[in-house]
Amino acid sequence: MIKKGMRRQIVLHYIFVVFVALLLVEVIFLLAIRTYYYDSVYSKITTHIGTAEDFLKYEISGERSPNQLQKLLDFFEMDYTELQVLTQDGNMLISSTGFQPDRTITTSDVPEAVGGSVGRWVGRQPGTNESVMAVSKLVHINGRETYVIRYVTSMERIDSDLLNLTLVSIGIGSAVMAIVVLFSFGLANSIVKPLKNITAVSAQMAKGKFTTRIKGDYRYEIGDLASTLNYMADEIIRSNQIKDDFISSISHELRTPLTSIKGWSETLVSGGYDPEETKLGMGIISKESDRLIGLVEEILDFSKLQQNEMKLSMGRVDIKVLLQETILNIWAKAEKKRIHLLLECDETFFIKGDANRLKQVFLNLVDNAVKFSPEDSSIVLSAQRLTGSELAVIVRDSGIGISEAHLGRVRDRFFQVDALNGGTGLGLAISQQIVELHGGKLEMDSELGKGTQVTVILPMTEELPPEAPQAENLL
Template identity: 60%
Template structure:
C-alpha cells in the first residue's frame, strides 16, 4: 500500500486515466465485434433472400397448386440450413414452418409490421418465446397479390455467437487487467522517480531551516525538480553570502562607531581634568565636534537605509534644476578634493536640465557619488560631472580616472553592506541607498569601470515635461576654462 502523499496521487490519477481509457476502448470494441457478428448473420440471410425469393416466385405458380402445396413448395425452395423458415400471413399467423412444428399464437415481434410497412426486409433480435433461446429473425415480404400477403421469416439461433462474444469479452478483460497491472507498476516507478527527489529536497530544506546552510541538494535532477534544487542551493549560497556581509558590516560599523567614540571619550576626560591653555582646548573641542558629526552621518545613513527597506522614505517632489544642483555639489566637495589636488569639472550639453524630484535626496545621491569618486581618485586627477539629454531622460555622468573596480566586484558593489575595500571605512550602504533613491525618482543608476583606468556612474532621471530642449554647447561650462575646477 502506497502511503499518503503526492506519490499516491500520481499513481491514482495515472491509473484512473488509463483505466477509463481502456474501459472506453473495451466498450467500443465489444459493440463493434457484436455488430460485426450480427451483421454477418443478417447479411448472409439477406443475400439468400435476394437470390432465392425471385427464382422461387417465378418457378412456382400459385394457380398450379392448392394453398398447402403452394406454401410447401415455397418452403422447400427457400429453406436455409441451421435456420427455421416460417411462412406467415399478413396477421402474423404461421401458415407453415420448415421445422414441422405448428405455432398456435400469431408472431408479434417487431420485424413483422416493419416488413409489411416497408414491403422489404426487417430484422429482430431477442429470445424465443417458447424456449427462451436467443435468436435473430429476418422477415421479408414473399408475395402480395389478390389481397393475400405472405411473409417469409427466417429464424436462426445466435446462442453460439453470444458464447463467442462472451469468450472475446473475457479475453479482452484479462488483457485489460494485465495492462492495468503493468500500468500500476510503471506508475509506482514514475511516482517514486518524482517523490524521491522531492523528499531529498524537503530533507535538505529542513536542514537549512535549522540553520545548516552548508548542506546542498545533491543529484542531477531534470526539469522543474532540477530548477527547484538549483534554486534552493542558490538561496543557501545567498544566505551564506548575506550572513558574511552582515558579519563584515557589524565588524565594520563597530569599528566605525568605536573610533569616534574613543576620541570623544578621551578628549572629554582630558578637557575635564583642566589645566590646558585655550588653544589645546579649542583643538580638543574641534575633534569632539568632528567625530560627533561623523557619528551623526553614520546614524543617518543607517536610518535612511531602514526607511528605504520599509518603504517609509517620504519625498518632497518639486522642480529641480540638475545643473544648479551639481554646482552646489562641487562647492560642498571642493575642500575634500583640494586635499588630494583633485579637480572637479562640470560639463553640459545645454542650459536647462529640469527634473521632478526631491532636491535634498538628489543632492544626497550626487554627494555620495562625487565623494566616492574623490575617495578613489589619484592625486592631481580630474573628476568630470557631465549632463546631457537622451530621449526624454536627463543623464548625469560622474567620471573619474581612479583605481577602478574589477568585474567581479562591479556586479556586487551596489549590494547592501558590500565594500570593495573593507579598510576604507563606511557602512557599505552608500551605493545601495543611492540606487534606491534614484529608483524612487523613477530613474536608473548604471556603473561601468575598468580596474586601474577609472569608473563612470550614470544616473538617468525623467526629463520634466513641457521644458525646452537644450541646444548643443561647448563641452566646458561657459565662463570656466578647461581643466579648471568649479567653485
C-alpha cells in the same frame, strides 16, 4: 493499506485514471466487436435475400398454393437458419422447421418489413429462451402475391464467443492494472522520496545548519526546488558573512573617530596648550563627530528603506541646479586630489522628486568617483533627455574601475569592493532604493582600470511656469 499522504494520493489518482481509461477502451472495443459480428450476420442474410429475389421473379408464377410456398422455402432457404413465410399480418404460413405453422409473429421486424425496409430484431426466442436474430423482408410474386420472408438464426454461439472475449479482456485489463499499481508505487516513490529528503534538509536549514545541502540529481520541478533551496542556503551564508564583515567594518569605522575624539578630549581637558593646538584639536573633534553622524544617518536611512518608512517630500526639482550644488559640496574633497569636476548640462530639466534625497544620491555617486579616482583626473556630471519622457543623469570617472565579478554585487547591501577605503557598504544600496522610490533605475557600467559610469534614469515632469508654486506632498 497505504497510509495517508502524497504517496497514497498519487497511487490512487494514477490507478483511477488508468482504470477509467481501460474501462472505456474495453467497453468500446467489446461493443465494436459485438456490433461487427451482429452486422455481419445481418449483412449475410440481406445479401442472400437479394440474390434469391433475383431468381424468384423468373421461377414462380400462378396462384397461391402449398407448392408455391414450398418453392419460396426452397429459393430462400439458408444454412443454420429457420426460414418462415408470413402474411403481412404476421401469421405464419409455413416454416422450414415444420413447426407451428399457425403461429402469429409480433416482433418488430415484421412491421418494419411491411413498411418497405429490411426488418431486424434481436431478442429471446419464445419457448426456448434462446438468443436469436430475426431478419424480415417483404417479397412480391408476379405483382399479385405478397409475403414476408423471415429468417431466424441463433446468436448463442456468437454470444458465447463474445463472453469469452469479454473474460479475456477483463483478464488482460486486470493484468494491466496490476502492472499499473506497481508502476504507480514506483512513480509515487520517485516524487515522495526526493520531497522527504528536501523536507528533512529544509528542517536542518530552519535550525540554522545552512551548510547542509540537498544531494541528488533530481529533475524537472523537484530539481528546480532543490536547486532553489541550495541557492537560498548559499545566499544566507553569504548574507551572514556580509553582515559579519559589516559589523566588523562598522565597528572599526566607529572606533576610529571615537578614539580620536576621546584622545583629543582628554588632551584638551589636561590643559596647557596654546590656542592654535586647541583649535586644531577642536577641529579634529568636530570633523570626527560629523563622520560619526554621517555613519549613523546612513545606517538609519537604510533601516527606513528596508522597513518602507522613508518619506519623500515631493516637489519640482531643477536637475541642473541640483548637480551644481552637488559639485560645490564635493569640490573641497576633490581639490585635495586635484580632481576636476565638470558639469555638462546646457538645458534645464525638471522632475518631480525629493531634492534632498536625490542630492544624497548624486553626492554618494560623486563621492565614490572621487574616492576611487587617481590624482589629476576628471569626473564628468551630465544630464540628457532620453527618448520619451525620461532623463538620464550620468556620473563618469576614469578611476580604477570595477571588475566584472564585483559589478553585479556592488549594489548589494554591506558589500564593499575595497574595504580598506572605509565606509559601510550601504551607500549604493541606499541610492538605488531612493532612485526606485522616484520611479527610476540606476545602471552601472565599468571596466577594470579604465573607469566607471553610473547612470540614473528618472521620469521627467512637465515644466511649470516660473510663477507657479512648487507642489509638495508626502509619499
